[in-house]
Amino acid sequence: MLDIKFGEQGQIVVSGRFDASQAEHAEAFLNKVLESREMDLGGLQYISSLGLGVLLATQKRLMSSGHALKLTNVRGHIREIFHFSGFEQVFEIEPNPPA
Amino acid sequence: MESRAQQSFPRTASCLPQIFAFMDAFFAEAPVGDACRNTAQLAVEELFTNLVKYSRGGKRDIRIDLRRDDDRLIVSLTDFDVEPFDIRTVPDAKTDLSLEERKPGGLGIHLVKRLVDHIDYEYADRNSTTTFIKNLE
Numbered sequence: 001m002l003d004i005k006f007g008e009q010g011q012i013v014v015s016g017r018f019d020a021s022q023a024e025h026a027e028a029f030l031n032k033v034l035e036s037r038e039m040d041l042g043g044l045q046y047i048s049s050l051g052l053g054v055l056l057a058t059q060k061r062l063m064s065s066g067h068a069l070k071l072t073n074v075r076g077h078i079r080e081i082f083h084f085s086g087f088e089q090v091f092e093i094e095p096n097p098p099a
Numbered sequence: 100m101e102s103r104a105q106q107s108f109p110r111t112a113s114c115l116p117q118i119f120a121f122m123d124a125f126f127a128e129a130p131v132g133d134a135c136r137n138t139a140q141l142a143v144e145e146l147f148t149n150l151v152k153y154s155r156g157g158k159r160d161i162r163i164d165l166r167r168d169d170d171r172l173i174v175s176l177t178d179f180d181v182e183p184f185d186i187r188t189v190p191d192a193k194t195d196l197s198l199e200e201r202k203p204g205g206l207g208i209h210l211v212k213r214l215v216d217h218i219d220y221e222y223a224d225r226n227s228t229t230t231f232i233k234n235l236e
Contacts, residue, residue: 019144021116048141048144049145049204049207056201059198060201077134085194086195086201090198
């Protein structure tokens with residue numbers, strides 16, 4: 001299951017599995033986001049291409065009005081997938097602190 | 100030591116949770132690391148949903164075979180009585196475009212080709228089998 005919600009500082013907090021079956025749920029939530037936000041992906045365990053597409057579509061929509069998502073706590077397997085998807089070119093991704 | 104499992108699934112994306120459960124049950128018996136498990140599930144999700152969306156003529160269930168030996172995970176998806184479709188011939192997604200030029204979609208096969216260690220394709224008697232290998236760390 002995917003959990004997506006607003007955190008105490010207004011950031012978007014995502015955890016769980018972002019597979020094809022969760023894309024509609026996530027898209028409905030992200031369509032409510034109308035301005036720049038940080039998106040904390042520290043609890044994200046899995047993402048597939050449909051989930052990547054939802055993030056990309058959200059970024060395109062926000063950028064068209066001068067806003068953007070900034071991705072934080074992107075780790076391990078998820079960072080590798082973002083790299084192969086070219087997400088460094090279209091998102092600001094916060095570097096991870098040293099382990 | 101080798102472990103094997105095989106199951107067939109209806110050609111609808113709504114059975115992805117059942118596919119993940121099947122894979123998790125296999126990994127409980129034949130453990131792999133989290134990264135390998137996630138890569139395998141991602142590759143199966145992308146290949147399966149691709150067959151559901153695009154496989155021409157397919158009506159029968161899609162069979163998934165899992166095999167783990169000492170140092171490799173080997174996964175095959177077989178689509179029966181269909182036209183051939185070799186994912187190795189699919190052009191890479193253009194991931195270096197600007198955000199304005201990029202369109203959501205097209206990343207699935209691109210990711211599979213980068214995340215697994217080897218891909219094979221076999222087409223015989225109108226049955227189409229894609230096999231990928233992930234080396235265990």
